[in-house]
Amino acid sequence: MANEPRDPMQLEKPMFILGNGEVYRNQTEVKMSQIVLPCHANYCGELSAGQLLKWMDSTACLSAERHAGCSCITASVDDIHFETTIGVGQVVNITAKVNRAFTSSMEVGILVSCEDLFSDRQWKVCHAFATFVARRTEAGKVQLKQVIPRTQAEQMEYSLAAERRRMRLIHAEIINDLLSSCSSQTVSECLDYQEAVPAERTRVESVELVLPPHANHQVSTFGGQIMAWMENVATISARCTVPILLQSNLMIKKDI
Numbered sequence: 001m002a003n004e005p006r007d008p009m010q011l012e013k014p015m016f017i018l019g020n021g022e023v024y025r026n027q028t029e030v031k032m033s034q035i036v037l038p039c040h041a042n043y044c045g046e047l048s049a050g051q052l053l054k055w056m057d058s059t060a061c062l063s064a065e066r067h068a069g070c071s072c073i074t075a076s077v078d079d080i081h082f083e084t085t086i087g088v089g090q091v092v093n094i095t096a097k098v099n100r101a102f103t104s105s106m107e108v109g110i111l112v113s114c115e116d117l118f119s120d121r122q123w124k125v126c127h128a129f130a131t132f133v134a135r136r137t138e139a140g141k142v143q144l145k146q147v148i149p150r151t152q153a154e155q156m157e158y159s160l161a162a163e164r165r166r167m168r169l170i171h172a173e174i175i176n177d178l179l180s181s182c183s184s185q186t187v188s189e190c191l192d193y194q195e196a197v198p199a200e201r202t203r204v205e206s207v208e209l210v211l212p213p214h215a216n217h218q219v220s221t222f223g224g225q226i227m228a229w230m231e232n233v234a235t236i237s238a239r240c241t242v243p244i245l246l247q248s249n250l251m252i253k254k255d256i
């Protein structure tokens with residue numbers, strides 16, 4: 001995995017020579033690099049997913065606002081599959097660009113790769129798609145200018161973006177249908193599992209006070225921060241299903 005070829009989505013080549021010899025650079029493309037410090041790491045010493053989500057959201061928001069020319073907000077982020085972990089001291093490269101604009105919303109493609117400066121290796125971490133919406137003005141809903149795909153890769157993403165949007169918008173309906181049609185498992189079925197943990201024990205609740213460091217340049221909580229908080233409680237909840245690990249942690253805590 002760590003030896004995957006560079007640049008799987010060609011997002012790292014900001015300039016292209018078009019057929020007519022014109023040098024082209026996508027104006028919506030934004031690139032951010034961060035070195036992972038201990039303060040960005042989780043208890044395993046790896047970059048926390050919440051921190052990465054914050055960086056991805058900030059980079060994508062900048063790309064969306066560069067295209068829109070006005071304030072934009074995160075409406076949704078599609079499924080993300082993290083393919084590898086990122087360690088302290090490694091460099092995270094995030095590239096975002098607008099794939100397609102619709103009416104007031106646009107799809108932003110985000111590619112995350114990791115770089116080891118000393119071995120000159122680079123590998124893909126994840127590829128995600130976020131939807132940003134231009135904030136309504138007093139005049140009403142914003143009508144975004146359209147994106148004109150210039151390269152073959154951009155044309156492909158442009159076509160796929162419409163399909164992904166269609167799937168995103170019907171997703172909620174599908175989930176509702178599933179919930180109404182699925183029958184719940186009986187307690188006796190669950191008891192068949194060895195070392196079952198009561199669901200209630202995995203329940204984690206967190207109350208966060210929104211402070212200035214949580215705000216973005218629009219002085220509102222940015223989507224990446226919300227995702228980071230969600231990831232934090234989800235991590236604690238998931239650990240509750242590992243009683244042995246949890247026990248040993250409690251012991252360490254006692255020693256301190």
Ligand SMILES: CC(=O)SCCNC(=O)CCNC(=O)[C@H](O)C(C)(C)COP(=O)(O)OP(=O)(O)OC[C@H]1O[C@@H](n2cnc3c(N)ncnc32)[C@H](O)[C@@H]1OP(=O)(O)O
Nearest residue numbers: 073074075076102103104105106131133168221222223226
């Ligand atoms: C909770 C937080 O603080 S996270 C921080 C940052 N994010 C936010 O604050 C977003 C909070 N959410 C909102 O403000 C609203 O739900 C909005 C603006 C995203 C959507 O509001 P709506 O009343 O549905 O507006 P409307 O129906 O006009 O839709 C606006 C656009 O968003 C799109 N949209 C709405 N929901 C979604 C979604 N879940 N996924 C993708 N696109 C969506 C619509 O398709 C529409 O696109 P179009 O204009 O290109 O056709």
